[in-house]
Amino acid sequence: MPKPFKKTYKFAAYTSTYITLFLTLVMGVFFYVQGTSSYWFLFGFVVVCYLFSFFIIQFRVQKFIYKRVVKIYEDVRLLDAATFSPKRVTTDMETLTKEVERFAENKKLEIESLKVRENYRREFLGNISHELKTPLFTVQGYILTLLEGAMKDKSVRKKYLQRANKGVERLIYIIKDLDMITKLEVGDLNLNEEDFNIIELVQNVFDLLEMKAAKKRITLTFDVDYEDSIFVYADRERIQQVLTNLIVNSIKYGVKDGTTEVSIEEFVQNKVLIRITDNGEGIEKENITRLFERFFRVDKSGSRKEGGSGLGLAIVKHIVEAHKEKIYVESQLEVGSEFSFTLEKAK
Incomplete structure (x- = not known):
């Protein structure tokens, strides 16, 4: 919240006082020279002179400041003069200066x-x-x-x-x-949400990618043997795409004789957390924040040899967020990476 302007009259009050004292002194000397004395007239003169000076100075200074500030806006071109109202301008120069600086800082951030x-x-x-x-x-x-x-x-x-x-x-x-x-x-993709067994879906993805993993001697496995089914409520086809993209990436950046492991565990409230962990190349810390950008590749030369559109992780993030869920990344260079996302449990 911007600091509100204080409606101050100090400048006008002090200046009017000085002018009134000076003119009263001049008038007093004039009466003294003329040999006349009219205290009531002098008192009335003081009141009228002070009030007239006060209102004229207050009005003119505000108008003067407003014009100069607008000129600064136009000259600097960092600020939009249309956003500055003359009603907000007073003779409180300290607050006015802070307000102009705030406008400048906001525009700088926008630029x-x-x-x-x-x-x-x-x-x-x-x-x-x-x-x-x-x-x-x-x-x-x-x-x-x-x-x-x-x-x-x-x-x-x-x-x-x-x-x-x-x-x-x-x-x-x-x-x-x-x-x-x-x-x-743009939110133009309709989700066909239904209850399905996430264990079965992961196994289907393993079967589809078995030959691809075999070429690099990478083992696709669960962390434990899941004897019971775990049902979630989501778009089966889209979640299969998420799993496929994440597991393909773990194979692409995996090491020979490596492992890609999937685990499903209870999360907060009615959620489950699906983890895809590998012991591959890992990702440098500075690259983690950019992983979900379109066409961003950690190893541009190597990943292009492996194929892909460069949009896989961006699509993964959007699909997960379309389900109003979260996706997380943890990685350590030359140790491995872990991608995880939440899904709603079936009721």
């Missing part, structure tokens, strides 16, 4: 925020152009090679068309993820 957004926008455009142009140039290269004569060789033709198709599939993958994250950010 800094805009600069951060502009930098983010530039980085985002640079990332998306890179993500799109890589498969586009790949597809274009194979097609041009075929058009220049390689089409006549059936074996080369088939191989190049298959590689071009992979490039097109990657483009489609990126565009689908962009479309999804746009819907998530």
